[in-house]
Amino acid sequence: MVHAAMTDSVGVRAPRVGFVVSKAVGGAVVRNRTTRRLRSLVAARLDGIPAGCDLVVRAAPAAAAASFDELGHELERCLTRAVARLR
């Protein structure tokens, strides 16, 4: 799930992204690994995020078992929806 908000109305500052990976996803090791994978996935899609925007990416419990490609598709879907809702 991806939440988005325009916190810098001028749209100059680079976009900021935060991650929420709760205890429901797994233990400390699983949660940290999930965060790292999500971070690298988002880094590859930074061009599609408008400047001045803040994102919060929340990991569902299924994210722990998902493969890298599955995570990528799901993030893509949520990201386009969240960005479209901004406009």
Next chain:
RNA sequence: UGAGUCGGUCAGGCGGUCGCGUCGUCGCUGCUCGCAGCGGCGCCGAGGAACGUCCGGGCUCCAUCGGGCAAGGUGGUGGCUAACGGCCACCCGGAGUGAUCCGCGGGACAGUGCCACAGAAAACAGACCGCCCCGUAUGCCGGUUCGCCGGCAGCCGAGGUAAGGGUGAAACGGUGGUGUAAGAGACCACCAGCGGCGGGGGUGACCUCGUCGGCUUGGUAAACCCCACCUGGAGCAAGCUCGCACAGCAGGCGUUCGAGGGCGGCCCGCCCGAGUCUGCGGGUAGAGCGCUGGAGUCGGUCAGCAAUGGCCGGCCGAGAUGGAUGACCGUCGUCGCGGCGGCCGGAGACGGCCGACGCGGAACAGAACCCGGCGUAUCGACCGACUCAUCCA
């Protein structure tokens, strides 16, 4: 070729005999019938630090409403990481010709304390030897109208000064001049340093340029302290499951007038609450799980200066519980020493290389829940990068 700096790898190989532990398997014996004991066979069986237990995490249980005061830790900046007191990069200061190394690197105009020895004086100014001026006992010299006058030295008294001297780890800016009775940032020039303002570069520590100003401010915070940030407690004997055993007695304080407990430092505040505490006496001290494949490691690739991270693929046979992993022999390799033989260099003394032989050495040290670091110990062997000097092309 010599001298040096930094980083990394390995931790003797092979074979044999005896011994130990987990697991598997076969046989015998026992019974509570799926375990125990004994014996045979087979596989596997410590480390780079397994160590110290100095930090940080995972994991487990307990607690989790809030406020205040303590306590402990960290300390340039930016990043990495699960986290750190770790690592990487950079800044500043110091050492080195250099590669590089070292730093316990916030604040000394918030306050308090301390600064040994030496020195006059150690933090706020003061003045021991000095230097100078004035008054003046006295002495000497010169002049004299014999009243004294001038000069020099100087006891004592009052004052000016901090340039010079010596001490120290450190002495109230440095050098040169002006100035003065002697001197002094009193004034001037340059330099160092401090502060203000402005321009430029950098995410930042900070760097750099210009300009102005009083001319100048000691050290110590691993002394208390101040500032910023961080920290719930206990630990695998954690903890979970199964099984087994027992017997109470006496006393204190208590049941909305509340004992006791929790918020593991204290106080407030909040919550639970009918039992609880002490002494004597009695009982059980068995088994299993946790227990080893994990923030693992190697290669490739992508991002990054790097630490590190993403993706893809490969690899990974200790698990004891009074605690196993040991001892000996053979052989090969390696290092040191000894004499012997050969070759080379040299006038020689001697040095270097090779060969076989003999003797000797091979460290530090050992799992106990698991990781990331740090620190310490270590006979040696090897590899890579870089620096300086000299020579040759």
